[in-house]
Amino acid sequence: MKQGVLALLFASLLSVGIAGGPAAAAGTPDLWYHPKPLSADWQAFHAQSARDLALLEQQLNSELAGAKLSAPLPAVKAKNFGLDAISNSAQLQAVLSYQTVLGGWSKRTDMQQVRKPGQLAGSEPAYIPTFDNGATSSQMRWLAAYYPKATAADQAKIRSALTLAVQFVLRAQYPNGGFAQSYPLRGSYHDAVTLNDNVMTDLLNLLWDIANAPEYQWLNADLRSKAQTGFAKGVAWLVAAQVSVNGQGTVWTAQHHPLSGEPVAARKFEQISLVSSESAAVLQLLLDKAPEQPGVLPALCSGVAWLAQHQIRDKVWQRDDAGSKLVEKKGAQIWARFYSLPQQQPVFFDRDGKVYHDVNQLSLERQQGYGWYQSNAKNVLKAWKKKPELAAQCASPVTL
Incomplete structure (x- = not known):
């Protein structure tokens, strides 16, 4: 792929700041600046994030090469996703086509039609998976709701996709239990633990449902147990972060x-x-x-x-x-x-x-x-x- 906007984006996101995290954009605070090295668990999280970001780029470059494209095709922008549920197999295939190799989805992207090879998985410049504006959590709930109505073949696809998505959410959770707006890390305020637009509560409600609600009981028991642990960690973070005056x-x-x-x-x-x-x-x-x-x-x-x-x-x-x-x-x-x-x-x-x-x-x-x-x-x-x-x-x- 040519050194275009996307390549520059990945280069900037992969750049390393003083503390080992993504460098902040000009004029924005570097949340990762710290006079002392990050603890081992946080260093491991940043290393994981950098690897996952590189994996997204590799996936796209592979698609571009296969489709003989020199630049990615743009995704279609939509206020939400062009739909608010999955009601048939065609919609299922379309939504699944926008799931990234990591397991999450992007926001403000029309997901009514199957994504083409080499087409971006999101309509915004930083198309990496996000939890903002209901992205990822919405698609996961759609998959679970459609599962009982799906054919056996489609159920197998849903099991695979939702398993990957749950693993992605747990992978994106900070060592202390919080969640950033997006994952892999983007830098700037995007890396803050985000309550804005209910990002944190949407994800914790989702993890609780995965662990306890009937519509997710067909998932692997160990995965549901990990979801319960992730929920408890998130609640502990909320209790500790409550502002005191x-x-x-x-x-x-x-x-x-x-x-x-x-x-x-x-x-x-x-x-x-x-x-x-x-x-x-x-x-x-x-x-x-x-x-x-x-x-x-x-x-x-x-x-x-x-x-x-x-x-x-x-x-x-x-x-x-x-x-x-x-x-x-x-x-x-x-x-x-x-x-x-x-x-x-x-x-x-x-x-x-x-x-x-x-x-x-x-x-x-x-x-x-x-x-x-x-x-x-x-x-x-x-x-x-x-x-x-x-x-x-x-x-x-x-x-x-």
């Missing part, structure tokens, strides 16, 4: 440092701040699937209390061509997407990276293009009310 537990941020667990920023309009929506998803996960795991109950007590204290009552957020505003609505409950640290007050960011305290100060494009207020946390408060036996064990009463 002045000794009081709060919730989580959208991204956390892969090594220290400290909050880190992502894009300019996603600065360090507590997040309501993703934290609500974390608390729902802990409440539903891990209430007995060590450390979970205190995390639930403080997290639910924080959501209750920071809700905005009797208002809804409305957007139109002129901008956005909060409107009175009796009985409504909403939360700002972001809360400042350490003040814990609603905060908003624009593409210029500046901090604002009123959503109407943002550019029109950002007001219309981002969900600055959320309401899903109310479901956690409802679910908590149904668990009085847990609330009774909290060190301090949780007032809803």
Whole structure:
């Protein structure tokens, strides 16, 4: 293959930073910089990531050579995947054709038609497998849901593909239990442990289901056991990473440092701040699937209390061509997407990276293009009310 955009991409992703991880892009923080060498398990993870990235390149180069192409064919972009389930064998073959040799899938890619030899597995420049925007977890759930309806031949393909996919998810999990946005590692904020858009909770819910739900019971028992272990490691990471302010537990941020667990920023309009929506998803996960795991109950007590204290009552957020505003609505409950640290007050960011305290100060494009207020946390408060036996064990009463 010629030294084109893709080759340059792989070269940059394979480059090694001071700590042995991918080098950060210009102007972005290097999450892997550390004055001391990484521990053996983290060094092994980085080495594994570099090998896996090279394997992706080898797969594509082999396809290009076989198809006599000098450059890869582009993938078709789609907001999601062009479909939201597998309902027939043709769709199954198409989705399977986009599974990478590592076992994961890309995002924002139309997967309705079978991928051609030499065609990229994703529509974005960094087409490596990702967990962002529901990628990989969605395809894995589709495969499991279609399995009972598939022919014997297609079931064999699903068993092979889903086994590889589960192994991929477990392979991508950090030694401390967290998950980056993508794997192999890409550098910059992509390597942070990512709660944004529910990446972490989607994967942990998936691992729990693989270990416990009936639709995955046909998978290898040892693999399901490893999924349960991966789930428990992820929950332990969440408990340890819960942000504390002045000794009081709060919730989580959208991204956390892969090594220290400290909050880190992502894009300019996603600065360090507590997040309501993703934290609500974390608390729902802990409440539903891990209430007995060590450390979970205190995390639930403080997290639910924080959501209750920071809700905005009797208002809804409305957007139109002129901008956005909060409107009175009796009985409504909403939360700002972001809360400042350490003040814990609603905060908003624009593409210029500046901090604002009123959503109407943002550019029109950002007001219309981002969900600055959320309401899903109310479901956690409802679910908590149904668990009085847990609330009774909290060190301090949780007032809803």
